[in-house]
Amino acid sequence: xxxxxxxxxxxxxxxxxxxxxxxxxxxxxxxxxxxxxxxxxxxxxxxxxxxxxxxxxxxxxxxxxxxxxxxxxxxxxxxxxxxxxxxxxxxxxxxxxxxxxxxxxxxxxxxxxxxxxxxxxxxxxxxxxxxxxxxxxxxxxxxxxxxxxxxxxxxxxxxxxxxxxxxxxxxxxxxxxxxxxxxxxxxxxxxxxxxxxxxxxxxxxxxxxxxxxxxxxxxxxxxxxxxxxxxxxxxxxxxxxxxxxxxxxxxxxxxxxxxxxxxxxxxxxxxxxxxxxxxxxxxxxxxxxxxxxxxxxxxxxxxxxxxxxxxxxxxxxxxxxxxxxxxxxxxxxxxxxxxxxxxxxxxxxxxxxxxxxxxxxxxxxxxxxxxxxxxxxxxxxxxxxxxxxxxxxxxxxxxxxxxxxxxxxxxxxxxxxxxxxxxxxxxxxxxxxxxxxxxxxxxxxxxxxxxxxxxxxxxxxxxxxxxxxxx
Amino acid sequence: xxxxxxxxxxxxxxxxxxxxxxxxxxxxxxxxxxxxxxxxxxxxxxxxxxxxxxxxxxxxxxxxxxxxxxxxxxxxxxxxxxxxxxxxxxxxxxxxxxxxxxxxxxxxxxxxxxxxxxxxxxxxxxxxxxxxxxxxxxxxxxxxxxxxxxxxxxxxxxxxxxxxxxxxxxxxxxxxxxxxxxxxxxxxxxxxxxxxxxxxxxxxxxxxxxxxxxxxxxxxxxxxxxxxxxxxxxxxxxxxxxxxxxxxxxxxxxxxxxxxxxxxxxxxxxxxxxxxxxxxxxxxxxxxxxxxxxxxxxxxxxxxxxxxxxxxxxxx
Numbered sequence: 001x002x003x004x005x006x007x008x009x010x011x012x013x014x015x016x017x018x019x020x021x022x023x024x025x026x027x028x029x030x031x032x033x034x035x036x037x038x039x040x041x042x043x044x045x046x047x048x049x050x051x052x053x054x055x056x057x058x059x060x061x062x063x064x065x066x067x068x069x070x071x072x073x074x075x076x077x078x079x080x081x082x083x084x085x086x087x088x089x090x091x092x093x094x095x096x097x098x099x100x101x102x103x104x105x106x107x108x109x110x111x112x113x114x115x116x117x118x119x120x121x122x123x124x125x126x127x128x129x130x131x132x133x134x135x136x137x138x139x140x141x142x143x144x145x146x147x148x149x150x151x152x153x154x155x156x157x158x159x160x161x162x163x164x165x166x167x168x169x170x171x172x173x174x175x176x177x178x179x180x181x182x183x184x185x186x187x188x189x190x191x192x193x194x195x196x197x198x199x200x201x202x203x204x205x206x207x208x209x210x211x212x213x214x215x216x217x218x219x220x221x222x223x224x225x226x227x228x229x230x231x232x233x234x235x236x237x238x239x240x241x242x243x244x245x246x247x248x249x250x251x252x253x254x255x256x257x258x259x260x261x262x263x264x265x266x267x268x269x270x271x272x273x274x275x276x277x278x279x280x281x282x283x284x285x286x287x288x289x290x291x292x293x294x295x296x297x298x299x300x301x302x303x304x305x306x307x308x309x310x311x312x313x314x315x316x317x318x319x320x321x322x323x324x325x326x327x328x329x330x331x332x333x334x335x336x337x338x339x340x341x342x343x344x345x346x347x348x349x350x351x352x353x354x355x356x357x358x359x360x361x362x363x364x365x366x367x368x369x370x371x372x373x374x375x376x377x378x379x380x381x382x383x384x385x386x387x388x389x390x391x392x393x394x395x396x397x398x399x400x401x402x403x404x405x406x407x408x409x410x411x412x413x414x415x416x417x418x419x420x421x422x423x424x425x426x427x428x429x430x431x432x433x434x435x436x437x438x439x440x441x442x443x444x445x446x447x448x449x450x451x452x453x454x455x456x457x458x459x460x461x462x463x464x465x466x467x468x469x470x471x
Numbered sequence: 472x473x474x475x476x477x478x479x480x481x482x483x484x485x486x487x488x489x490x491x492x493x494x495x496x497x498x499x500x501x502x503x504x505x506x507x508x509x510x511x512x513x514x515x516x517x518x519x520x521x522x523x524x525x526x527x528x529x530x531x532x533x534x535x536x537x538x539x540x541x542x543x544x545x546x547x548x549x550x551x552x553x554x555x556x557x558x559x560x561x562x563x564x565x566x567x568x569x570x571x572x573x574x575x576x577x578x579x580x581x582x583x584x585x586x587x588x589x590x591x592x593x594x595x596x597x598x599x600x601x602x603x604x605x606x607x608x609x610x611x612x613x614x615x616x617x618x619x620x621x622x623x624x625x626x627x628x629x630x631x632x633x634x635x636x637x638x639x640x641x642x643x644x645x646x647x648x649x650x651x652x653x654x655x656x657x658x659x660x661x662x663x664x665x666x667x668x669x670x671x672x673x674x675x676x677x678x679x680x681x682x683x684x685x686x687x688x689x690x691x692x693x694x695x696x697x698x699x700x701x702x703x704x705x706x707x708x709x710x711x712x713x714x715x716x717x718x719x720x721x722x723x724x725x726x727x728x729x730x731x732x733x734x735x736x737x738x739x740x741x742x743x744x745x746x747x748x749x750x751x752x753x754x755x756x757x758x759x760x761x762x763x764x765x766x767x768x769x770x771x772x773x774x775x776x777x778x779x780x781x782x783x784x785x786x787x
Contacts, residue, residue, distance in 0.1 A: 048579070049571070049586050223571045232574040242575050247473050258474045260631060260785040261733050 004406040005149045006420050007072065016150075018073045018469060021186050023411075026070070031417060034069065037179045038413055041067050044178070050171055050229055065168065066462030071176060071183070072410045072423060072444045079190075079468040082145065082153055082427065083438050085337030088327065090141045090429045090436065093160055095330040097137040097314050101127045111329050112322050120319075121367065122161075122312025124275060126282060130299060133208050134433035137308035140199070140270070142166075145337070145425040145442075147408040154340045154405070156424060158323070160315035161307060162272050165443040165463075166428050167230035170195060170237070172443075172465040188470040190440040195428070196237035198439060199270075202432035203238075206304045207267040215264060216240045217257060219248070219271040221289045231272050245273075250293030253300040268304045275309050317400045318344060318366045340405060346397035354401040355392070358385050361401045362453075363392060376453055378404050407453055410464065412446055422447045424455050425466065440468035472631055476573045478786035480632055481639035483569040483585075484623070488640045490562035491616035492647040493549050494609045496520050499681040501605070504542065506673060517545040523654040524549055526557055543599050550608065551597065559612055563592050578626040581619065588615040631732060634725040638781065641725070645718035646774050651681055652705055653767040656698070675701050682713045702763060703755040715770060716750040722777075723747045729785070739780040746773055 003011070008019040015023045045051075045064050074082075099106050100117055101124075107114050117123055142163025144156040173192050177184060200216070207214035220231035222244050235242035247257050248266065256263035271278065277287040279294040297303045313319070321342040327335045343350040345363075354361060363375040375388040392399050409420035427442030444464040445455035455461040500520040517540040521530045526549075531537055533554065534544045550559045567589040574582055588611075595608055620640070627633045655678045675696045679685040684704060691710065692700050709716045723743040730736045758766045 046590065047583060047587060049574075049582065223568065228571070232571075235575040241473050241476070243473060244475070247475050258787075260472050260474055260477045260635075260729075 004420070004422065005147065005408045007147070007408050007410050007423075009411075009420075018075045019411075022071070022073065022183070025183060025186065026411065026418060034413060034418075038067075038069050041069055041175050041179055044175055045171075048171070050167070050233075065457045066448055066460075067172060067175065068412050068421075068446055068448075068462050068464045069176070069179065070411050070413055070418065071465045071467045072425075073187075073467045073469060074441075075469055076190075076471065078153075079440055081336070083440070085153070085155075085335070086143050086427055086429050086438060087436050088331065088333065088336050089143060089155060089158070089323070090138060090431055092323070092327040092330050093138050093141065093158060093314050094136055094431065096326050097160075097308070097311055098135050099330070100313055101130060101310060106326065106329055109329065111325050112319070116318055116322075117313060120313050120316065122275070122310070122316065124310035124313070126295060126299075127308075127310040131301075132308045133206055133301070133304050136206070136431050136433065137311050138314070139202060139206065139306040139308075139431050141429040141431070142426045143429060145427065146340075146405060147423075147425075148405055149408075153337055155320075155323070155337050156340060157317070158315045158320060159426075160311040161274065163426070163428065164227040164230055164272075165426055165445075166195060167233040168463045169428070169439075169441060169443045169466065171233070172463055173441075176465045187467065190468040190470045192439045192441050195439045196234070198430055198437040199234070200238045200240070201434075202430040202437060203240075203268050203270055203306060205432035205434045206306065208301055208304055209267050212267070214267040215257075216268045216270065217243045217248075217266050219243055219245070219269050219273055221273050221277070225272075227272065234270075243269075245288070245290045248291045248294070250291060250297050253293075253297045253302055255291070255294065255297045255303045266303060268306065270306045275312065278305075278309065316366050317342075317364055318346065318397075321400060340402045343401040345392060345399040345401060350401075351392075351396045354399075355389065358389060360404060362404050363388065363399055363401045366398050366400060372458070374454075376404065379451070379453070404453070410444070410446065412448070412462075412464070414448065414450075419450070421450070422453050422455065423464070441466040472576070474786050476576050477631070477635040478782070479569040479573040480576055480636040481781070481786060483566050483573070484619075484636045484639040485643040486562040486566040486569070487585075487616050487619050488643040488647070489557060490559045490566070490612055492643075492651075493524055493557070493559050493562070494612035494616075495681045495683070496523050496651070497546060497549055497605070498609050499677045500545070501542075501602075502680070503673065503677050515540075517542050519654055520545050520549065523650050524557065525650060526555060529555055546605060547599060550600075550605075551595075560592060563589055563615075576632045578622065580622040580626045584615060584619045584622050631729055634728045635785070638722055638725045638729075641718045641722045642774060642778055642781075644713055645715050645722070646771060648682060648705055648713050648715060648718070649767050649771050649774065651678060652702065653764060653771070656702075656763060672696055678705070684711060684713065687711060699755050699759060702758070706758065706766075707750060707753060707755060716747075719743065719747040719750055726781075737780075737784045739777060739784050742773070742777050742780055746770075746777065 008023060009015055042064065045067060051064055096106065106112050107117065138160045140163065142159040142165065145153050146156045147153050169192060203216045204214050217240055218231055218235045220228060220242055232242055241257065243257055249256055255266040257266055273289055276284045277289045279290050279292060280287045281292050282295040298305055298309065321344055324335045324339050327333060343354050345351045345354055354363065359377045361377045365373045377385065407422040407424065410423045411418045412421040423444050423446045425442050425444050427438060430437040444466040446462045446464055447453060447455045448460060448462045497520060500516045503516045515538065518537045521527055521537060521540055527537060530548055534540065548555050548558065552558050553561060555561065567585050570577060570582055570585040591611065600608060623636060655674060675698055676685060678701055679688050682705065688696065688704055691704060691708065694700060704711050704714060706715050708714045709720055711717055726740045726743050730740050
């Protein structure tokens with residue numbers, strides 16, 4: 001694997017300008033002080049209850065995501081380039097989804113193969129011809145970004161369904177402000193705490209009912225969901241009700257919540273529930289998390305769901321590989337943020353290449369997420385590779401492959417002190433009827449294990465506060 | 472507000488209050504169990520604890536006849552056992568689950584108390600505790616409820632969420648006070664003792680202790696501990712925060728506040744007011760004449776009825 005680009009230190013030992021102050025500070029603070037602050041941070045997280053659940057794990061019902069106290073720093077320029085690229089990408093995603101559920105011009109033009117849409121389990125025929133308020137489908141997007149050198153940021157993944165992690169972006173900052181006020185006095189860090197207001201403004205702008213104070217609610221699967229903390233956190237930040245399916249009911253195609261004062265109409269639902277579970281009358285019948293009749297209210301245009309139903313048709317890894325073409329098709333622009341080169345194993349010549357080069361590649365399931373079910377070639381032994389090869393040959397269309405990127409590293413506190421660890425970045429992009437809002441920064445995830453490229457929290461990844469310098 | 476949120480708040484505070492009450496019962500039972508029999512100590516303090524906690528059936532099913540209840544079994548049953556749905560441990564578990572479900576309706580201070588207590592609870596071993604450990608545990612439970620009440624009082628907005636939370640606590644507290652009085656007075660005093668005999672003193676003092684009112688008693692009555700005065704303090708005295716009268720004064724007001732902002736009175740307001748009236752226009756002599764046990768039994772049943780009315784009117 002090629003040598004990874006470190007965001008703080010150049011190969012010649014010099015420190016990159018954005019990190020100079022931080023580096024000086026790090027080398028002046030004794031290790032035991034840092035250790036102490038790290039423990040303090042963990043204590044605060046535990047006490048606030050910022051936990052998540054890992055499915056399929058016993059005894060570990062509520063776990064902490066490791067928090068790294070060394071911030072990751074981006075310059076204003078770097079962020080400017082990123083945010084322009086992100087806005088472009090989300091704009092294209094929205095146009096693509098609208099097209100898929102209405103005219104399907106992109107299929108007619110042969111830019112994206114039809115079966116990628118029609119055979120996609122996330123495609124929702126119920127949405128055919130369905131207009132959504134203001135033609136926006138993906139109101140809240142999380143775009144995963146990786147970096148390989150000073151100038152190259154790749155989009156690794158689009159999350160257009162219910163991206164999570166924003167609570168960590170906000171809480172990480174709060175904790176850093178509490179633990180390291182002196183560091184903030186030495187830097188001009190762009191604040192992120194406007195996210196709550198931005199999200200609320202976005203959601204309110206989407207209300208289908210004019211002339212009324214919109215009633216916005218966040219729909220959660222409940223306290224056993226792995227991201228429950230985030231759902232309650234956001235409801236709190238926005239000052240809106242956190243509802244479960246059983247708190248809502250539909251009458252005459254209008255959604256109401258059960259309150260102590262009787263039924264109250266709901267206009268906008270930020271749902272953190274997958275399409276499958278939304279409405280047992282339309283989707284999975286065994287769902288007890290959803291609201292019977294919700295789709296009828298949605299189709300009648302009496303309630304806005306964010307994100308819209310059926311956005312999954314745009315964010316699997318096979319569609320991802322077409323994103324540069326999708327951007328060109330709808331916007332007539334070159335993508336500002338490149339894709340990672342991707343082989344689609346559904347195509348025979350791509351599959352052949354992938355099978356011949358498994359030890360160098362990262363192979364992922366098209367619909368996988370959370371770092372499950374993937375092969376990192378260079379980090380796997382022969383047996384693992386052969387096992388994966390069998391899976392791949394059995395169902396090639398289910399996989400894509402990418403070169404093993406040398407993800408950038410950032411200084412990170414580990415057992416033995418500060419050492420470089422691989423990171424990625426998930427900024428959150430809000431699209432309202434009035435405008436697009438992006439808070440400077442995002443969630444930086446870090447692979448805590450030396451050499452590891454898997455940053456997912458379900459696989460032991462941690463998080464960092466992400467700073468965009470204002471000057 | 473969401474009915475489910477109100478329901479969770481209401482039960483959250485009930486469970487915190489219940490845990491506090493159980494801790495007091497255990498505390499007092501332990502103290503009485505050290506007291507020599509001739510000074511009012513009795514061999515059935517632990518049976519009394521089970522009765523007061525209102526979980527006789529479950530206890531008997533697990534450990535056999537109540538008369539033979541042993542200290543370690545009762546302590547473990549009331550404090551720790553997950554099989555007992557109302558053990559202190561379970562109260563805290565349920566309180567935290569409720570708190571997690573309504574985090575948005577709690578202030579961070581309130582959540583912090585509940586969550587920290589739940590974390591702390593994991594540090595107490597799941598075996599029989601030594602006397603020292605038990606004392607520390609009971610102190611921790613009582614402190615948690617104090618902190619929780621303090622956090623609620625000091626940080627919560629005075630709106631319907633606050634009133635539902637307070638209503639749960641008051642209703643539970645009234646139930647607990649009534650139970651303590653009933654069990655001590657009518658079930659446990661040996662029949663051959665006449666009321667007012669030397670044995671009484673310790674039993675009555677223990678009632679006061681279990682509601683942290685021994686000092687208050689002396690301030691209010693400036694008299695030695697006498698059964699009718701204790702009953703007066705715990706039933707009718709509005710200065711005493713755990714008395715039935717004080718609980719109902721608060722409850723009726725909280726429910727009226729709710730009705731005020733919602734612009735509508737209902738069955739729960741009417742029932743609370745009529746119960747409050749019953750506790751106001753009364754003397755303790757009246758109550759003793761018609762029978763303390765009868766009075767309290769009726770109260771407990773009406774108190775439950777009010778709980779059901781609140782649920783029906785607001786929480787479903």
